[in-house]
Amino acid sequence: MTDRYALLATAYTSFWRGVDWVFPPECAGCGAEGYQICPDCLQGIHYTSRESCVYCGRKLKARGICPRCLQNPPAYAGVRCVAGFEGVIRQVVINLKYHADLGLSLAAAELMARLVQEEAWRPEMVVPVPLSVNRRRKRGYNQAAVLAFPLSLYLKLPMRTQALARLRDTRSQVGLNSQERQDNVRGAFKADPRLVRGKEILLVDDVFTTGATLRAAAEALRSAGCAKVQVVTLAKALNSQ
Ligand SMILES: [Zn+2]
Numbered sequence: 001m002t003d004r005y006a007l008l009a010t011a012y013t014s015f016w017r018g019v020d021w022v023f024p025p026e027c028a029g030c031g032a033e034g035y036q037i038c039p040d041c042l043q044g045i046h047y048t049s050r051e052s053c054v055y056c057g058r059k060l061k062a063r064g065i066c067p068r069c070l071q072n073p074p075a076y077a078g079v080r081c082v083a084g085f086e087g088v089i090r091q092v093v094i095n096l097k098y099h100a101d102l103g104l105s106l107a108a109a110e111l112m113a114r115l116v117q118e119e120a121w122r123p124e125m126v127v128p129v130p131l132s133v134n135r136r137r138k139r140g141y142n143q144a145a146v147l148a149f150p151l152s153l154y155l156k157l158p159m160r161t162q163a164l165a166r167l168r169d170t171r172s173q174v175g176l177n178s179q180e181r182q183d184n185v186r187g188a189f190k191a192d193p194r195l196v197r198g199k200e201i202l203l204v205d206d207v208f209t210t211g212a213t214l215r216a217a218a219e220a221l222r223s224a225g226c227a228k229v230q231v232v233t234l235a236k237a238l239n240s241q
């Protein structure tokens, strides 16, 4: 199994390096030619600290649980986000939302893979937060899956998009308070017990906003019998808690 993923990972990354060589990319942050994210922009990323709330990423003096999450813990075991939604990371998220830029997602997924390794998480499969069928048809792809696929290759794990489905669109979360956001997404997801029962799952999204969507997705996975859910996202909304 592992060998197959290692081979696929090598083939995929080599292919995209080849594409980058033929068509030099421009840095998503500053436009410098020859990089997906140039060394200067990588240096400039404000990486989130481990000294934060395990459940919502809010800054704390040490890794722990903030009072709000202590009162209302999620169904997932932990979350890490690469950086705040600003600078080059913000640009990467926006680019991926409007174009399935696979070279760029490879660079972004490498940053996410580091967090999973830093936390020493041992997931057995990678699952992207799904879009509803309608929304995916409109956009043509799911940006969470565009990040989750290269991440699964870095981690040498299978990606299982079929494990979790989005049953309905949720209305825009803008302007809702945290309780309203949770109500808005409750029951929006359904997981397939045949794929997730007893498994440890890495749930992937592009942005952690209030966590309401990720909480609902994790709840669906746990109700279908999955053993543990950990969450990794590329960005964290700056105003989230
Ligand atoms: Zn740059």
Ligand SMILES: [Zn+2]
Binding pocket: 053, 054, 055, 056, 057, 058, 065, 066, 067, 068, 069, 070
């Ligand atoms: Zn918290």
